[in-house]
Amino acid sequence: MNEVIQSLLSHRSVRSYENKPVDEKELDQIIQAVQTAPNWINGQQFSIIAVKDTERKKKLAELCGGQKHIAEAPVFLIFCADFYRTYLASQMEDKSMEAIFDIDTLIVGATDVGIALGTAVAAAESLGLGTVPIGGIRRNGLEVIKELNLPPYVIPVSGLCIGHPAQVPDQKPRLPKEAVYHTETYQQELMPLLEQYNDTYKKYLEEREQNNRSSTWTESVANFFSKSYYHGIAEMLKQQKFPGGEK
Template identity: 75%
Template sequence: MNEVINTLLSHRSFRSYENKPVDENQLNEIIKAVQAAPNWTNGQNTTIIAIKDPERKKRFAELCGNQKHIEEAAVFLVFCADFYRTYIASQMEGTEMGALEDIDTLIVGSTDVGIALGTAVTAAESFGLGTVPIGGIRRNAKEVIKELSLPPYVIPVSGLCIGHPAKDPGHKPRLPKEAVYHEETYHRELQPILEKYNETYSAYLSDRSSNQRNSTWTEHVAKFFSKSYYDGIPEMLDQQKFPGGKS
């Protein structure tokens, strides 16, 4: 295997970091890699905001649900779906942004952020740095928007901690290939595969000395997705003039 594949297969999420800054040249290369990533119709609808100030990292840790690793990370990146540049381009060209009324625009922005985030993770790990994505950036989305001074047509989608790992958490077992890779059509008979994976997942949890959970994978995801996780998302989308809000 080549180095890129080795980096991808070695991925794990780090939630503990050394008190050591990330080299600015490396951070610059990470951002350059993100900018080189594919995006819809070259709209380049992703913006990254870096949080380095210790007090501001502490504030974002609180907003994201008291996630201490945001404070510990050398840099916390906030990935935003950004159509404000598109708005300016429309103003310059004297056109309306009719697409902002279509829910597909929200899908486009979120997809572009996902590609950008994955690219940043791989780029950071190629330097031996540790990362962990932070979906909790949407927990208090309106306050995050205020903290970042986000204009209309921009929403926070995900955060990303980057730093020098302090502790290796080990690999978390993934679903078997046959659960996620299908050929020609979707194969719906997944229950036997998930039952077997439950055994693997439970064994992984029981072998971790720091683990405080004891469940199967299906129990975990069923509970997590049994209700809406973050309040106020439709209102936030309305505020930022995105489709998918309450209006």
């Protein structure tokens, strides 16, 4: 097993950080790795905003639902789907940006952000840093847009805390390979695998050192998706001139 695979297989979400800055050279290496990652038509439909200011991190921590590790991390990166540069390119070339009205554009932006985010996590962890993605950046999207001065055609999709781990948590068990990896066609008979995973996941939650509780994976996921989690997403998309904000 090579060092890259070994680093990827060692991933944990870190929510506690030492009071120690991230070296600027290492942060630059992370960003360089992200910029080298694949993206749609080389349009590079993402941007990253690094927040290090203490007060701004505190404010973003509150906007994300009171996640104190955002304020604690020395660097908080916000990954945005970004078609503002595409808009400027269209203006420069005297072309109309018709594709912005197609919902596939939103998928493209989210995909580019996902690839960028995953690359940043892998790069940071290869340097011995800890990370945790923050979907809560969308919880109060309009306020985040204002705080970060985002132009039209740019939306926050995910945040990422980066820092030196103060604690290394237990690694969460993942679904059985057979539940996520299919050969040739999708195999739909998954309930036995989910029941098997429920036992593993429940045991993990009950035995872990911090925040132990009793729950199954299907219970957790079903509860999460039983209602809309973040409100105002359509309004955010409409304000930033993205498809999907028509409702």
